[in-house]
Amino acid sequence: MPTWKEKLSITMEPQLVEEIDAFESQIALRRSGKLDEKIFAETRLRRGVYGQRYDNGHRNDGVRTQELNFSSDLTKGPDTLWDAPGMQRIKIPFGGVTPDQMDTLADLAEEYSDSVLHVTTRQDFQLHYVHIDDTPNLMRRLAAVGITTREACGNSVRNVTACPLAGVCHGEVFDVTPYARATAKFLLGHPDAQGFGRKFKIAFSGCRERACGLVNMHDMGGIAVTRTENGMEKRGFELYVGGGLGAVPHDAKLFEPFLPEEELLPTAQAVARVFARLGEKKNRAAARIKFLVAKLGIEEFRRLVLEERKTMVPDPRWTGYLPEVAEFKENPLKEPVPLNGQRPEGFEKWYSTNVYRQKQAGYAVATITLPLGDLTSSQMRQLADLARSFTGDNVRTTVEQNIVLRWVSEADLPELYRELVRMGLGEPGAGTIVDVTACPGTDTCKLGIASSRGLAAEIRTRLAAKLFTLDEAVKNLHIKISGCFNSCGQHHISDLGFYGTSRTIGNRKVPHFQVVLGGKWEDNAGAYGLAIGTVPSKSIPEVIERITGRYVRDRNGNETFQEFIKRIGKQELRGMLENLMQVPAYEKDRSFYSDWGDPREFTIGDLGMGECAGEVVSAAQFDLADAERLVFEGQLHLDSGDYAQADALAYRAMIQAALSLVKTQFQSVRNDSDTVVSEFRARFYDTNILGDRYAGNKFAQYLFRRHDSPPHEHTLDRARRIVEEAQLFIEAVYACHDSLTERGSAPISIKAVGKP
Amino acid sequence: MEVQRFGVKFFVADPPSVRLHDFIQIFHGWIQKQTVENHLLIDVHNYSHIHNGPGILLVAHEGNFSMDMADGLPGLLYCRKTPTTGTPVDHLETILKSALQACNLLEGEVRFRMDDFLLLANDRLNAPNDDECFSQLKPIVSDALERVFGHTKYTLTRHSENPKERLVVRVAGN
Ligand code: SF4
Numbered sequence: 001m002p003t004w005k006e007k008l009s010i011t012m013e014p015q016l017v018e019e020i021d022a023f024e025s026q027i028a029l030r031r032s033g034k035l036d037e038k039i040f041a042e043t044r045l046r047r048g049v050y051g052q053r054y055d056n057g058h059r060n061d062g063v064r065t066q067e068l069n070f071s072s073d074l075t076k077g078p079d080t081l082w083d084a085p086g087m088q089r090i091k092i093p094f095g096g097v098t099p100d101q102m103d104t105l106a107d108l109a110e111e112y113s114d115s116v117l118h119v120t121t122r123q124d125f126q127l128h129y130v131h132i133d134d135t136p137n138l139m140r141r142l143a144a145v146g147i148t149t150r151e152a153c154g155n156s157v158r159n160v161t162a163c164p165l166a167g168v169c170h171g172e173v174f175d176v177t178p179y180a181r182a183t184a185k186f187l188l189g190h191p192d193a194q195g196f197g198r199k200f201k202i203a204f205s206g207c208r209e210r211a212c213g214l215v216n217m218h219d220m221g222g223i224a225v226t227r228t229e230n231g232m233e234k235r236g237f238e239l240y241v242g243g244g245l246g247a248v249p250h251d252a253k254l255f256e257p258f259l260p261e262e263e264l265l266p267t268a269q270a271v272a273r274v275f276a277r278l279g280e281k282k283n284r285a286a287a288r289i290k291f292l293v294a295k296l297g298i299e300e301f302r303r304l305v306l307e308e309r310k311t312m313v314p315d316p317r318w319t320g321y322l323p324e325v326a327e328f329k330e331n332p333l334k335e336p337v338p339l340n341g342q343r344p345e346g347f348e349k350w351y352s353t354n355v356y357r358q359k360q361a362g363y364a365v366a367t368i369t370l371p372l373g374d375l376t377s378s379q380m381r382q383l384a385d386l387a388r389s390f391t392g393d394n395v396r397t398t399v400e401q402n403i404v405l406r407w408v409s410e411a412d413l414p415e416l417y418r419e420l421v422r423m424g425l426g427e428p429g430a431g432t433i434v435d436v437t438a439c440p441g442t443d444t445c446k447l448g449i450a451s452s453r454g455l456a457a458e459i460r461t462r463l464a465a466k467l468f469t470l471d472e473a474v475k476n477l478h479i480k481i482s483g484c485f486n487s488c489g490q491h492h493i494s495d496l497g498f499y500g501t502s503r504t505i506g507n508r509k510v511p512h513f514q515v516v517l518g519g520k521w522e523d524n525a526g527a528y529g530l531a532i533g534t535v536p537s538k539s540i541p542e543v544i545e546r547i548t549g550r551y552v553r554d555r556n557g558n559e560t561f562q563e564f565i566k567r568i569g570k571q572e573l574r575g576m577l578e579n580l581m582q583v584p585a586y587e588k589d590r591s592f593y594s595d596w597g598d599p600r601e602f603t604i605g606d607l608g609m610g611e612c613a614g615e616v617v618s619a620a621q622f623d624l625a626d627a628e629r630l631v632f633e634g635q636l637h638l639d640s641g642d643y644a645q646a647d648a649l650a651y652r653a654m655i656q657a658a659l660s661l662v663k664t665q666f667q668s669v670r671n672d673s674d675t676v677v678s679e680f681r682a683r684f685y686d687t688n689i690l691g692d693r694y695a696g697n698k699f700a701q702y703l704f705r706r707h708d709s710p711p712h713e714h715t716l717d718r719a720r721r722i723v724e725e726a727q728l729f730i731e732a733v734y735a736c737h738d739s740l741t742e743r744g745s746a747p748i749s750i751k752a753v754g755k756p
Numbered sequence: 757m758e759v760q761r762f763g764v765k766f767f768v769a770d771p772p773s774v775r776l777h778d779f780i781q782i783f784h785g786w787i788q789k790q791t792v793e794n795h796l797l798i799d800v801h802n803y804s805h806i807h808n809g810p811g812i813l814l815v816a817h818e819g820n821f822s823m824d825m826a827d828g829l830p831g832l833l834y835c836r837k838t839p840t841t842g843t844p845v846d847h848l849e850t851i852l853k854s855a856l857q858a859c860n861l862l863e864g865e866v867r868f869r870m871d872d873f874l875l876l877a878n879d880r881l882n883a884p885n886d887d888e889c890f891s892q893l894k895p896i897v898s899d900a901l902e903r904v905f906g907h908t909k910y911t912l913t914r915h916s917e918n919p920k921e922r923l924v925v926r927v928a929g930n
Contacts, residue, residue, distance in 0.1 A: 002881060004881055054799060059799070061787050062784060063788055066787075068798060068817075069796060070796060070817060084798075107920075110922065111880065114801070114803075114810055114813055114815070114822075115809075116803060116806065116810060129815050129820065131837060131838070371805040371806060372805055374803065374809070376806055378826065379806075381920055424807025424808055425807070443801060457804075457805050598780070599781045600784060
């Protein structure tokens with residue numbers, strides 16, 4: 001039977017082939033019980049393979065909590081059953097996708113998921129209900145079209161986002177696309193970005209005024225700026241660090257008003273090093289960089305980063321991409337022709353909300369409004385074909401969970417609109433109050449408390465019917481909804497934001513949403529909203545009616561919504577909602593006791609733990625798991641008669657294991673084998689640390705012998721011996737690591753992830 | 757031809773009679789009673805907001821059931837996810853029977869056409885949408901249909917010749 005691995009091996013980059021094969025081996029190791037579940041959990045998360053609601057094997061069906069009796073009790077992480085369907089996140093740097101990639105994404109959704117592609121609030125795609133055993137092939141098919149899922153989840157540098165209008169926006173200082181791409185590429189798998197206690201999100205924006213990049217709410221973000229030096233315009237970034245939403249939002253702090261472009265990557269690397277070294281590891285609730293920046297103060301944080309920067313050995317990649325930046329240019333497919341001719345019915349409305357005229361005359365960006373960020377495989381494939389006909393490769397996802405086609409010749413807009421309507425994607429209202437953003441919430445997220453998507457769908461339906469009769473001031477407000485306080489739906493930066501919570505009435509639970517008003521999407525997420533009070537889920541549509549109605553009636557001239565909210569004040573706003581906060585008795589109106597789109601009586605009993613919350617996986621354990629994976633692969637090659645490869649992998653496994661210990665003392669050690677062996681010898685062998693309790697020094701000889709005298713010929717005996725020796729050496733390193741941990745001297749640990 | 761992931765869609769006989777949201781409650785009810793044999797029913801997902809999408813989805817470990825709205829034609833779609841045992845004919849037979857079981861459970865809610873339905877090979881590696889695979893698949897389909905429906909005569913046609921789409925066979929009763 002053919003396999004995707006064989007079929008695609010020549011189309012994938014060798015690095016990706018190796019990474020995905022490694023992941024497949026880790027799956028096999030976990031299946032055979034040879035890899036600890038915590039380590040496997042972090043391993044899969046770093047490949048974007050995430051858990052989903054009910055994967056602990058319990059689900060309330062509305063009457064009782066059922067045990068979901070999967071045939072196997074194997075786990076893929078603490079309290080996470082192997083067979084339970086999960087989510088695959090697919091990173092799309094700056095949201096840029098090509099038609100070929102879109103075709104592949106469509107195929108994968110059909111074959112491994114539920115034929116639906118979901119665009120996230122960070123320009124990723126997500127597939128739900130995926131079986132973990134399908135993920136290696138899914139990744140291979142993505143790799144064949146140049147997409148990696150590496151570091152889409154876990155404590156790593158997540159998707160690097162950027163304005164979807166970058167390069168075509170009237171207000172931008174310059175196109176941030178090539179910088180976003182270079183940053184994503186540089187930090188992907190970078191050794192200095194592996195030891196974080198939590199995730200790290202980066203965004204780029206082309207200007208200060210508009211919202212698209214949302215720099216203010218990111219761990220690190222750059223806003224394009226220029227200055228004149230010696231009569232020449234020089235590009236750089238206003239660099240921010242330490243922003244973030246979550247339960248407690250933090251404004252990013254200005255790190256540097258003008259960071260020259262050539263300093264972008266080294267500074268990002270230095271920030272990563274400081275975060276990895278000093279960021280919180282044990283308490284995940286305080287492990288984002290925003291807490292470190294707040295604790296140290298921005299001045300001290302800056303000083304540490306600049307000190308670190310001075311110690312770094314120059315890397316040619318820091319500036320190697322800059323010549324490409326100068327040449328970076330997108331190629332439109334068609335000539336620029338102004339809008340002309342017949343316009344189909346509905347076109348004007350769609351044009352008024354979904355079309356942005358580019359700074360390049362004759363071209364426009366068309367936004368495809370995706371309800372709740374969803375589209376089917378069939379729509380995706382058709383969209384890819386439309387891109388091929390109208391725009392070429394110029395497609396991007398947006399943080400508002402839509403897709404944009406850029407470089408549409410304006411004269412093609414009516415035809416494009418006709419096609420979109422035919423596909424069911426011609427809805428107007430992009431960026432308006434109906435274009436509600438919502439996180440997955442209780443639909444699929446383990447931490448979801450209330451149904452953010454159910455509420456979003458309800459609001460959307462109610463508002464869509466009257467969008468074009470709404471007062472202009474209300475029409476352009478934003479609504480954003482999160483299923484819990486973790487704020488993946490970005491409710492803090494919305495005019496009208498909501499996050500899910502629960503209240504007990506009598507002895508029953510009632511889904512509620514906290515109302516957060518007056519957040520600012522503009523100015524790069526310029527302000528966070530004001531929490532007003534908690535309202536039952538079923539009354540939220542009325543909250544929107546009431547607040548927007550009052551705004552229309554009572555606003556002073558051109559007063560913005562934020563100004564209006566500030567003027568009215570929390571107390572009065574709360575007073576306006578007081579009666580909506582009441583919950584009728586169960587006997588009177590049961591509808592309050594179920595969530596939107598879910599007839600089950602509401603419960604929070606299904607709430608799971610964020611993946612591995614409370615679990616600490618040390619960096620060394622993580623590296624050791626990789627060493628074990630290598631020796632396992634060596635064993636497979638031994639069994640298949642490829643002795644040379646068995647030897648090479650066993651040797652690599654020993655180097656990796658030695659490196660894992662060395663890094664506990666010397667984090668930025670070079671990873672070439674000579675350096676690793678010499679550092680290992682000096683730090684653990686000569687000092688007898690390895691040999692301390694378990695006669696490990698004897699096992700260290702295996703490494704030294706193989707390093708000093710590689711085999712001249714490869715025989716079964718030799719290969720078998722080295723594989724066995726590698727296994728023993730790894731055991732000794734494990735023992736040493738455990739002993740150091742017990743004594744409190746094992747170092748750098750990685751906190752596994754919590755919220756997505 | 758070694759395909760495991762087959763799917764089948766039985767069209768609703770009277771499309772206007774479908775009230776999509778009703779299936780949310782129906783499928784939750786199935787989960788409460790774990791009504792579908794040989795399936796671990798897990799969750800319901802509401803996709804009614806997507807134009808011609810999967811409608812209302814019932815997720816099971818072994819495969820997904822949905823009141824599917826693709827092409828604007830409502831129908832019960834079953835897509836297998838986990839492997840079944842035996843020959844390709846056995847796989848297809850198992851999948852047809854699972855889908856028919858779901859159709860029977862929906863009796864009283866909607867009626868399905870048994871004289872016109874779709875069989876899909878949800879596996880682009882082993883069953884690309886081309887003439888050759890269609891020829892290989894036809895006898896497998898015929899044998900499976902005979903096992904499930906007896907000696908009824910059917911015409912098998914390729915639903916679409918677009919090579920990007922899955923290989924889908926339209927089964928029409930004569
Ligand atoms: S953790 Fe994030 S995705 Fe999950 S419900 Fe909370 S806000 Fe939504």
